[in-house]
Structures are given as C-alpha cells and as structure tokens.
Amino acid sequence: MLRLEGLSKRYKTGDQALTDINLVVPNGQVMALIGPSGAGKSTLIRCVNRLVEPTKGKVFLGDLELTKLGSGALRRARRKMGMIFQEYALVERLTVMENVLSGRLGYVGFWTSWTRKFPKKDIQEAYRLLDRVGLMHMADKRADQLSGGQRQRVGICRALIQNPDLLLVDEPTASLDPKTSRQIMRLINELCAERGLAAIINIHDVLLAQMYSQRVVGLELGNVVYDGPPDGLTPEVLTRIYGEEDWEATIEKVEDEDEDEIGEEIDAISSPTKPEQKTIVASGES
Amino acid sequence: MPLIETSDGPMWRRRATKKQLLIWLGWLVGIAIATYAWQLISEKTIWFFVEDAPRQAADIGTRMIPPKWSYMNELWRPVWDTLNIATLGTVIALIIAIPVAFAAAKNTTPHPLVRAVALFIIVSSRSVNSLVWGLILVLIVGPGVLAGTIAIGLRSIGFCAKLLYEGIEEIDHTQVEAIEATGASRAQQMLYGIVPQVLPTFAGVGVFRWDINIRESTILGLVGAGGIGLELNGSINTLAWTQVSMILLVILVTVIISEWVSARVRGAII
Amino acid sequence: MSDTSAANPGSSGVGITYPAKWKKPPLITNPTLRWGLILGFAIYLALALGTMDVNWGRVWEGLPRGQRFIAAFFPPDFSDSRNVVWDGILESMWMAIIATVAGIALSVPVGLGAASNLAPKWVYLACRSIVAGSRTFPEVILAIFAVKLFGFGPFAGFIALSIGTIGFFAKLLAEDIENMSASQAEAIKATGASWFQWVNYAIQPQVMPRMIGLSVYRLDINFRESAVVGIVGGGGIGATLNTAFDRYEFDTAAAILLIIIGIVMVLEYASGYLRKWVQ
Structure with missing residues (x-):
C-alpha cells in the first residue's frame, strides 16, 4: 500500500509542481494518473521513489516512511518499486539480458555487477520474464536493435525482476503506436493482476486510462481535481482537468473504434506464449 | 539596416x-x-x-636529392621506437585520463573542488607542448625512449580527458535515472548507466590521439627524447642533407599510414 | 520469486526450466579474430617494453632533479631580475600575432582556390597540394628549416608559424565554402553579379562568423607553438625556456610554464567568448 500525505514539490526555478497531495493506493490497484502536460504527473511518481526530492509531505510504502530514509536505506527501498519509463530508458548499448538483469542491481554487490555473474535464480527469472513477454530469443541482442514495443517490454521486465510491491509507470505509451500502446497497457494490467501489484500509471491518453485502470486520478496544476472510477470521467470532469473542449464527440468516436479493435487484439496477445501467436505479435511490431 | x-x-x-x-x-x-x-x-x-x-x-x-636510400637500414629501429613512444604514451594517457575525466564531468564529479583540480590538470597538460615536456623529462630521467613516452603521455592526458569529460556530460540522463530507480548504488549506476554510453567515445578518442601522437613523437628526438627525431637532428647538424630527405620521407609515410589506420579503426567503432 | 510463476498458470513458466547461466556475448564474435587480436596486442606490448632500453641508474640520479623542479612551483618565483622572461613572452606574443595575420591573409586566396565548387580544376589541385604540403610536417620541422634559411631569431619562427597557419586555415575555409548553402550562392549569381561580387555577397557572409572564431583559436595555437619553435632556434619564449633548462634554472622554467598556462587559459576563454558573441 502506498500513502502520500501532504506531498508538495516546488522546483528551484520557483515552479510549484505539486500542492498538498493526499492519496492512498491499496495493494492490487492500478491507478491511472491523467492531466495536461505540466500538471505534475511525472513529478508525482518521481517523488515517490525520490528521483525528485519532495519539498514537503510524507510518502509511505506499507509502514516504511520513504521520505525520511538515508541514501543507503532509500536504495534498499527502491528495490521494492519498479519503474517503467516514457522513452523506455533502456541502456541502449547493453544487451537485452543486461538491461533486464540491471533490475537486480540493488540486490547484488559491485563485483557481481562488474563481472555480470548474477545469481542463477536471477538469470532464470530474467529468462522467464523475457519469455513471458515474448522476447526470449532477443536476450543477446543489443537494446538499440529492438523496436519501440519490444523495448518497452524489456523495460517492463527490468521493473518486474526487482520483485516490486509497487509499479511506477511514466507515460508507457507516449512513443508507441496505438495498437502497441494497448498491448503494452494490457500487459502491464495482466502482470499487476498476476502479482497483486499496486501501480500508478501516468498517461496522456484518457481512453487508455479508462480501459486499463480501476481508478483514475486527475491532476491539474499540481492539484488533484478528480479521484474516482474510470466511468466517472464525464465531459464536465475532463473540462475541469484539461480545460474547455468538445469532449462528448471525442469520447464517443474513439470508443467506437475500440470495440472493433479490441476483439481481434485480445486473441493476439492474451496468450503471447503460444508459439504461433508469438510470431503474430512480433510481426505486428517490427 | x-x-x-x-x-x-x-x-x-x-x-x-x-x-x-x-x-x-x-x-x-x-x-x-x-x-x-x-x-x-x-x-x-x-x-x-x-x-x-x-x-x-x-x-x-x-x-x-636524391634521398640516401641505403640509410633506411639504420632507420628501422628509430621508427620502431617512434611507434612505441606514441602507442605506450597513448596507453598511459588514457589510463590517467579516464579518472580525471570522471572527476571533471559535471554529472559524475564527486565534489566541485575535485572538479576544479581535474580541470586544472587538463589545462596544464594541454598548454604545455610535448616538446617542452620532453625537454623537462630528458633532464629528469635522461635522454631516450622513456622520456619521450612519458612526455607524450603527459601531453595527451589533457586532450583525452577533455574530450572524454565532454562525452560524459553529453550522455542520455534518463538511462542513468532508470538504473538509479532500481536501487543501484552510485558505482553501479556508473557501471551500467554511464560506462556503456561513453565507451565508444573512449575508443574513438584513444585512436584519434594515437594518430596525433605518431606525428608528435617524430619530433621528440630534437630534444633528445628518443625516436626518429634524434636521427633528424643529427643529420641536420652534420649537414647530411640526403639523410635528412630520407628521414622526412619516412616521417611522411609513417604519418600517412597512421592516419589511414586511425580512420579505419574509428570507422569500425562508430 | 518462484511463487510468481506458480501463480501464473497462463504463462509458459510452468513446466519449462530456464537456463541458469548467461554470458555476455563477446564484442568480436569470431573467436579466432578475437584471440588473435588479444594475443597480437600482448606480443606487441611485450616487444615494445622489452626493446625500450632504460638507463635506470640515470633515472635514479635524475629523481632529485625532478624533485627540485617540482619544488620550484611551490611557490613559483616570478621575480626576474633580467626581465628575460617577459621579453620572451612579449616576443612570442608578437610573433604569434603577426604569424596569424600573415597566415590568414595568405590562406584566404589559397582557401578560395581549394574549394572545389569555386575554383577551376587546376587551381583547385594546386591549392590543395599547398594545403597538404604545409599540413604534413609539424611546425617544429618547418622551424628547423626556417632557422637554417633565415638565421636564428623570431623571423624564422614567424615563417614557420605562418606556413602552419596556412595549412590549418585554408583547409577549414575551403571545407566551409564547400559545405555552404548552394541556394544562396545561386541566388546571388542569378542577379548577374561578377565573380568578386559573388564571393563578397554570397560566400563571405556565410563563412565569416566561423572564420573569426577560428582565427582566435589559431592565435591560441600559434602562441602555444611559439614556445616550441623557440627550442629549435625560432626565438620567443621557447628560446628563454630552453636556456633556463640548459642552465638548470628551474625557478625561471617553472615561472615560464605557469605564465604560458595562464595566457593559454585566458586566450581559450576569450576565443570561446568571442565565438559566442560573433554567432
């Protein structure tokens, strides 16, 4: 369970990114965080694992107060928080396997990471995760040889091999095409369900947020302006979050498209481990 | 207007x-x-x-004219020495330049004071020409290849470290952030996030400097620091002009070959 | 972590055992080539170190001298009764300035001629060979010959540095002209401008800012090199430095080195500032 209490962040430039945020994310809940650019979505999830240092307020993961940890304890706490990034943020010149294994860095010493001699258990788990996302055959490829969707899957593996209690997901679909975006969102959803993980997903796309989350939080200028179920996102609510726009038409139109596409897509990805399906996924992306 | x-x-x-x-x-x-x-x-x-x-x-x-072709027999050894001065000097320089570069780059320096010291090392090494370093080292360790190698090394530290730290500062920071988010220590972040990104720069800088060092080591002999420059100095002083032209020809060929090798290797890396 | 696979019946994790070993694939996949390169480099290193005759006795003898040299920097002694240091520095400065001016003046026609989109074929080839010729040999070797021809003193250094400047500047100028925007040049040509008008209106504005920055950079290089041409008799601070070392006057040598470092730092900063200002 993640609990934010009065979390605020003001950057050195004077920009107030977050103002007094109070949120509780129970275990197993996938929470979408929506809002216009600059609303503070990225800052919020970075304040949780303290890649960005909050100015005020407290963050609890379970009973542990993250905001008062020293650097060593913070590193240990970060192992329990997997993060997935917007532009994948894979280390491009390392192999896929090294990228996945880098999720275990918090658990091994410097010498092990230098020689790449990770524990057998970790390597097996890395292979299992790569197989789960259909990329087992890519283990020895360099990360920059992969397509966008494949890279994001590796990013997901890197987060999951940490064996986290919480996933922090920053715009996972921002640089992917619509179809791949859905596959990735579905994958994240499935994996969260499998492991009972809590997740915060920053996302631009309101529709994806509605489809793949149990709860939506709307941010506007660093304030929570909506917190409720996905189907509570009425045009009025969207106007409050994003400002005036003809929301009715947008929602309707896109939702129609959805229905058609989802049917065929579910077949393609719901069991990505069957060999014949795997090839479909792979060809769809490359 | x-x-x-x-x-x-x-x-x-x-x-x-x-x-x-x-x-x-x-x-x-x-x-x-x-x-x-x-x-x-x-x-x-x-x-x-x-x-x-x-x-x-x-x-x-x-x-x-014509160059004294038979003189070549006496030149093989100086050419070999010149090559060694350049290569070993570059190796020494790289070994020292890498920690200096990490200390000088804004995003990896442990402390601003350390950065200032590293930057001063870079400037001093770059400002003093290898011939001047040669002059100093001949006084200290005596004339010969050792003085030349150290001179080339000292001169190259600044050059390599400058290009390296600029490379380190230009890396993609989100890749490092991603490693940091897994709970990796600072040393591990360096190993997994930074080193893979700057490795090609390191190799490129090393080869580039090696090429320059071949040129520089041809003249170090003028102050007694070994290599083919020693023969050049001797031949000019004794007014043996046909030997001088032979040496100049050899220098020309060496420089052209090293330039070709360095271009090929850099092409293969990048 | 093993429990996660059990809790995941939909995935293929069940029943399959995954490899427990993984090795990073080597950079060079061909093993023969890989080991050949490693072995070759090892042999070279052994040979290079083996053939390097070092007179360790001489090195040992020299160490106190090295100590004395380093001690001369702490603190440096700038009090110089005979003013030779400042005379040398000034001479170097003037030499660098005049060599830069003359070198650039000469390299403008050469650079224009060495641009393939500007000059006829035979002019192009002639100018390119001038550039290649002056780039091949380091300034020091040029200086040795200049000293032989013109006698000891700053004039020889001036000639050597000017020739070096031509090779450097003309090459960059020619490359810049070759890379400039062809459409702008064409537009001016279309107005019926003469060749000189064309160069003045179409080419000069495009290459000028970079050339101003480069000339300051070259002044910086020429100053540094002037310390070296002096060692072979080309005048300037190099001559002073050489004398200081010959007489084991480490105090003077340390002062000269520090002054050189200081001036180079100032020049580097100034050229960076000027380049920003021009662009």
Whole structure:
C-alpha cells in the first residue's frame, strides 16, 4: 500500500509542481494518473521513489516512511518499486539480458555487477520474464536493435525482476503506436493482476486510462481535481482537468473504434506464449 | 539596416553610423597592433640572411636529392621506437585520463573542488607542448625512449580527458535515472548507466590521439627524447642533407599510414 | 520469486526450466579474430617494453632533479631580475600575432582556390597540394628549416608559424565554402553579379562568423607553438625556456610554464567568448 500525505514539490526555478497531495493506493490497484502536460504527473511518481526530492509531505510504502530514509536505506527501498519509463530508458548499448538483469542491481554487490555473474535464480527469472513477454530469443541482442514495443517490454521486465510491491509507470505509451500502446497497457494490467501489484500509471491518453485502470486520478496544476472510477470521467470532469473542449464527440468516436479493435487484439496477445501467436505479435511490431 | 535622411531623400546603409565607426576602429587597432608587431620582429632580423634565403633554399633543395636510400637500414629501429613512444604514451594517457575525466564531468564529479583540480590538470597538460615536456623529462630521467613516452603521455592526458569529460556530460540522463530507480548504488549506476554510453567515445578518442601522437613523437628526438627525431637532428647538424630527405620521407609515410589506420579503426567503432 | 510463476498458470513458466547461466556475448564474435587480436596486442606490448632500453641508474640520479623542479612551483618565483622572461613572452606574443595575420591573409586566396565548387580544376589541385604540403610536417620541422634559411631569431619562427597557419586555415575555409548553402550562392549569381561580387555577397557572409572564431583559436595555437619553435632556434619564449633548462634554472622554467598556462587559459576563454558573441 502506498500513502502520500501532504506531498508538495516546488522546483528551484520557483515552479510549484505539486500542492498538498493526499492519496492512498491499496495493494492490487492500478491507478491511472491523467492531466495536461505540466500538471505534475511525472513529478508525482518521481517523488515517490525520490528521483525528485519532495519539498514537503510524507510518502509511505506499507509502514516504511520513504521520505525520511538515508541514501543507503532509500536504495534498499527502491528495490521494492519498479519503474517503467516514457522513452523506455533502456541502456541502449547493453544487451537485452543486461538491461533486464540491471533490475537486480540493488540486490547484488559491485563485483557481481562488474563481472555480470548474477545469481542463477536471477538469470532464470530474467529468462522467464523475457519469455513471458515474448522476447526470449532477443536476450543477446543489443537494446538499440529492438523496436519501440519490444523495448518497452524489456523495460517492463527490468521493473518486474526487482520483485516490486509497487509499479511506477511514466507515460508507457507516449512513443508507441496505438495498437502497441494497448498491448503494452494490457500487459502491464495482466502482470499487476498476476502479482497483486499496486501501480500508478501516468498517461496522456484518457481512453487508455479508462480501459486499463480501476481508478483514475486527475491532476491539474499540481492539484488533484478528480479521484474516482474510470466511468466517472464525464465531459464536465475532463473540462475541469484539461480545460474547455468538445469532449462528448471525442469520447464517443474513439470508443467506437475500440470495440472493433479490441476483439481481434485480445486473441493476439492474451496468450503471447503460444508459439504461433508469438510470431503474430512480433510481426505486428517490427 | 537603417535608412538615413539626406537632402536627396532617404539613403540606405548597411549598418548604423555608430556601429560602422566601431568596426572601422576595430580594423584600425588591429592594423596598428600588427604593424607594431611586425616592426619588433623585423628589428631582430638580419635581413641579409633573409635576402640570401631563396638561394640557400635552392642549394639545400638540390643537395637533398636524391634521398640516401641505403640509410633506411639504420632507420628501422628509430621508427620502431617512434611507434612505441606514441602507442605506450597513448596507453598511459588514457589510463590517467579516464579518472580525471570522471572527476571533471559535471554529472559524475564527486565534489566541485575535485572538479576544479581535474580541470586544472587538463589545462596544464594541454598548454604545455610535448616538446617542452620532453625537454623537462630528458633532464629528469635522461635522454631516450622513456622520456619521450612519458612526455607524450603527459601531453595527451589533457586532450583525452577533455574530450572524454565532454562525452560524459553529453550522455542520455534518463538511462542513468532508470538504473538509479532500481536501487543501484552510485558505482553501479556508473557501471551500467554511464560506462556503456561513453565507451565508444573512449575508443574513438584513444585512436584519434594515437594518430596525433605518431606525428608528435617524430619530433621528440630534437630534444633528445628518443625516436626518429634524434636521427633528424643529427643529420641536420652534420649537414647530411640526403639523410635528412630520407628521414622526412619516412616521417611522411609513417604519418600517412597512421592516419589511414586511425580512420579505419574509428570507422569500425562508430 | 518462484511463487510468481506458480501463480501464473497462463504463462509458459510452468513446466519449462530456464537456463541458469548467461554470458555476455563477446564484442568480436569470431573467436579466432578475437584471440588473435588479444594475443597480437600482448606480443606487441611485450616487444615494445622489452626493446625500450632504460638507463635506470640515470633515472635514479635524475629523481632529485625532478624533485627540485617540482619544488620550484611551490611557490613559483616570478621575480626576474633580467626581465628575460617577459621579453620572451612579449616576443612570442608578437610573433604569434603577426604569424596569424600573415597566415590568414595568405590562406584566404589559397582557401578560395581549394574549394572545389569555386575554383577551376587546376587551381583547385594546386591549392590543395599547398594545403597538404604545409599540413604534413609539424611546425617544429618547418622551424628547423626556417632557422637554417633565415638565421636564428623570431623571423624564422614567424615563417614557420605562418606556413602552419596556412595549412590549418585554408583547409577549414575551403571545407566551409564547400559545405555552404548552394541556394544562396545561386541566388546571388542569378542577379548577374561578377565573380568578386559573388564571393563578397554570397560566400563571405556565410563563412565569416566561423572564420573569426577560428582565427582566435589559431592565435591560441600559434602562441602555444611559439614556445616550441623557440627550442629549435625560432626565438620567443621557447628560446628563454630552453636556456633556463640548459642552465638548470628551474625557478625561471617553472615561472615560464605557469605564465604560458595562464595566457593559454585566458586566450581559450576569450576565443570561446568571442565565438559566442560573433554567432
């Protein structure tokens, strides 16, 4: 369970990114965080694992107060928080396997990471995760040889091999095409369900947020302006979050498209481990 | 681009009057400095020699042809020494330059004070030419290849470290952030997030500097620091012009080959 | 972590055992080539170190001298009774300035001629060979010959540095002209401008800012090199430095080195500032 209490962040430039945020994310809940650019979505999830240092307020993961940890304890706490990034943020010149294994860095010493001699258990788990996302055959490829969707899957593996209690997901679909975006969102959803993980997903796309989350939080200028179920996102609510726009038409139109596409897509990805399906996924992306 | 009102209506000029004046003033000062500098230099010149120079040049030119081909037998060893000075010097420089570069890069330096020291090391190493380093080292460790190697090494530290730390500062930070988010220590972040990104730069800089060092090590012998420059110095002092032309030819070929090798290797890396 | 696979019946994790070993694939996949390169480099290193004759006795003898040299920097002694240091520095400065001016003046026609989109074929080839010729040999070797021809003193250094400047500047100028925007040049040509008007209006504005920056950079290089041409008799601070070392005057040598470092730092900063200002 993640609990934010009065979390605020003001950057050195004077920009107030977050103002007094109070949120509780129970275990197993996938929470979408929506809002216009600059609303503070990225800052919020970075304040949780303290890649960005909050100015005020407290963050609890379970009973542990993250905001008062020293650097060593913070590193240990970060192992329990997997993060997935917007532009994948894979280390491009390392192999896929090294990228996945880098999720275990918090658990091994410097010498092990230098020689790449990770524990057998970790390597097996890395292979299992790569197989789960259909990329087992890519283990020895360099990360920059992969397509966008494949890279994001590796990013997901890197987060999951940490064996986290919480996933922090920053715009996972921002640089992917619509179809791949859905596959990735579905994958994240499935994996969260499998492991009972809590997740915060920053996302631009309101529709994806509605489809793949149990709860939506709307941010506007660093304030929570909506917190409720996905189907509570009425045009009025969207106007409050994003400002005036003809929301009715947008929602309707896109939702129609959805229905058609989802049917065929579910077949393609719901069991990505069957060999014949795997090839479909792979060809769809490359 | 102002318009200026005159009695014949508006006139176009390229620049405003004040700016134009400043530019003229700049030229005037520049010419004055150059003239003054020229006067000082010419005062210290014996013009008789200068007038005689074309005849001398023609004289030396004819004496240099044809090169003394048989002299090559005595040149293999100096060429080998020159190659070693350049290569070992580059290796030494890289070994020292890597920690200096990490200390000098804004995003990896442990402390601003350490950064200042690292930057000072870089500037001092770059400002002093390898021939001057050679001069110093011949005094300390005695004439020979060792002095040359250390001289090349000391001179190259600054060059390599400067290019390396600029490379380190230009890396993609989100990749490092991603490693940091897994709970990795600072050393591990460096190993997984930074080193893979800058490795190609390191290799490129090393080869690039090696190419330059081949050139520089050909002249180190002039101050006694080993290599083919020693033979050049000796031949010029004894006015053995056919040997001089042979040495110049060998230097030319060495430089061309090293340039070709370095271009090929850099092409393969990038 | 093993429990996660059990809790995941939909995935293929069940029943399959995954490899427990993984090795990073080597950079060079061909093993023969890889080991050949490693072995070759090892042999070279052994040979290079083996053939390097070092007179360790001489090194040992020299160490106190090295100590004395380093001690001369702490603190440096700038009090110089005979003013030779400042005379040398000034001479170097004037030499660098005049060599830069003359070198650039000469390299403008050469650079224009060495641009393939500007000059006829035979001019191009002639100018390119001038550039290649002056780039091949380091300034020091040029200086040795200049000293032989013109006698000791700053004039020889001036000639050597000017020739070096031509090779450097003309090459960059020619490359810049070759890379400039062809459409702008064409537009001016289309107005019926003469060749000189064309160069003045179409080419000069495009290459000027970079050339101003480069000339300051070259002044910086020429100053540094002037310290070296002096060692072979080309005048300037190099001559002073050489004398200081010959007489084991480490105090003077340390002062000279520090002054050189200081001036180079100032020049580097100034050229960076000027380049920003021009662009």
